[in-house]
Amino acid sequence: MKRAEKELETLKECGRLQTDMTEARELIKGETVMVTGGAGSIGSELCRSCLALGAKRVVAFDICENGLFELENHLGERLVPVVGSVREHGRVDSVVKRYMPKILFHAAAHKHVPMMEKNPFECVKNNLFGTLITALAASENNVERFVLISTDKAVEPKCIMGESKRAAELAIRLAEGEAAAKGRKTCFAAVRFGNVLRSAGSVIPLFEEQIAAGGPLTVTHPDMERYFMTIPDAVKLVLTAAAFADRERGQTFVLDMGKAVNICRLAREMIEASGRDIDIVFTGPRRGEKLRERLCFKNERLCPTGHKGILRAVGSGFDEELFAERVYGVLESIERGNEHRLKELMTEIAAMGSC
Numbered sequence: 169m170k171r172a173e174k175e176l177e178t179l180k181e182c183g184r185l186q187t188d189m190t191e192a193r194e195l196i197k198g199e200t201v202m203v204t205g206g207a208g209s210i211g212s213e214l215c216r217s218c219l220a221l222g223a224k225r226v227v228a229f230d231i232c233e234n235g236l237f238e239l240e241n242h243l244g245e246r247l248v249p250v251v252g253s254v255r256e257h258g259r260v261d262s263v264v265k266r267y268m269p270k271i272l273f274h275a276a277a278h279k280h281v282p283m284m285e286k287n288p289f290e291c292v293k294n295n296l297f298g299t300l301i302t303a304l305a306a307s308e309n310n311v312e313r314f315v316l317i318s319t320d321k322a323v324e325p326k327c328i329m330g331e332s333k334r335a336a337e338l339a340i341r342l343a344e345g346e347a348a349a350k351g352r353k354t355c356f357a358a359v360r361f362g363n364v365l366r367s368a369g370s371v372i373p374l375f376e377e378q379i380a381a382g383g384p385l386t387v388t389h390p391d392m393e394r395y396f397m398t399i400p401d402a403v404k405l406v407l408t409a410a411a412f413a414d415r416e417r418g419q420t421f422v423l424d425m426g427k428a429v430n431i432c433r434l435a436r437e438m439i440e441a442s443g444r445d446i447d448i449v450f451t452g453p454r455r456g457e458k459l460r461e462r463l464c465f466k467n468e469r470l471c472p473t474g475h476k477g478i479l480r481a482v483g484s485g486f487d488e489e490l491f492a493e494r495v496y497g498v499l500e501s502i503e504r505g506n507e508h509r510l511k512e513l514m515t516e517i518a519a520m521g522s523c
Contacts (some may be wrong), residue, residue: 207235363393
């Protein structure tokens with residue numbers, strides 16, 4: 169697979185950015201950092217990078233005890249593994265109170281589009297309410313900066329996962345508004361980007377498994393495209409964006425992902441690299457999938473930040489009271505098990521501030 173990965177890196181110009189980490193190092197050195205979803209693909213790299221930048225300690229918060237065990241073994245005593253769920257306010261609040269992080273990176277999320285289409289209640293409970301709970305805990309405990317890891321699927325979403333992540337972006341704006349009204353100083357920001365290479369459930373490991381099994385490779389559509397970036401590159405830019413986050417409140421940063429990759433072309437390259445005669449089968453887009461993703465809404469302007477790999481999305485405001493009302497409605501629909509109403513409300517929420 170080495171040749172295939174090299175070709176993909178050429179297509180995506182992965183590793184193209186020589187990111188100056190000076191500002192991120194100044195922000196993190198000697199401080200306590202907390203990462204929710206700390207055992208995941210992005211979360212674990214955030215933990216590694218923060219320790220490498222001189223963090224006093226990193227609190228890795230995750231529901232996956234096996235992932236935390238492995239992370240602790242690799243990163244040593246400055247990594248504090250904490251098992252817990254972002255859905256439980258008491259647990260999140262107690263952990264933030266105990267360790268008092270300066271920065272909280274919220275990477276915990278359900279991300280698998282087709283799986284979340286089958287489990288919409290769990291998706292919304294984790295991605296929307298988990299974000300609200302964590303953001304409010306950060307504000308109530310005077311965390312200096314809260315950084316949400318978002319996704320391109322939050323833009324003009326066609327799936328419940330994307331809608332839940334868009335709702336999460338709006339939720340931190342609501343949390344910041346409430347914090348400002350109460351005289352609290354937590355600065356909130358979202359960082360939005362596309363797929364990362366070799367994350368859990370991503371396409372390259374799937375294609376490798378299918379090649380090893382003799383094929384066929386399953387591609388949903390010949391025109392399917394996705395943005396990709398290596399995990400280390402994405403995390404470097406997230407950390408740099410966190411350093412920019414105090415310059416203006418409520419910002420959404422967008423990472424420059426380069427050009428989109430055609431998934432069918434990727435499949436053909438990996439087959440060629442394997443030296444085997446393997447077919448490609450087109451299965452049709454799965455429920456909730458788009459052929460192409462966008463990194464910003466039509467009403468958003470992308471403005472420079474001083475770093476060529478990071479842009480700032482500037483869009484319209486949104487009605488905080490209406491958003492809060494819809495969120496209460498979503499909670500009620502979950503309690504009643506009303507999936508139809510849940511989806512109606514999430515679609516309404518996802519459209520807020522985007523037109």
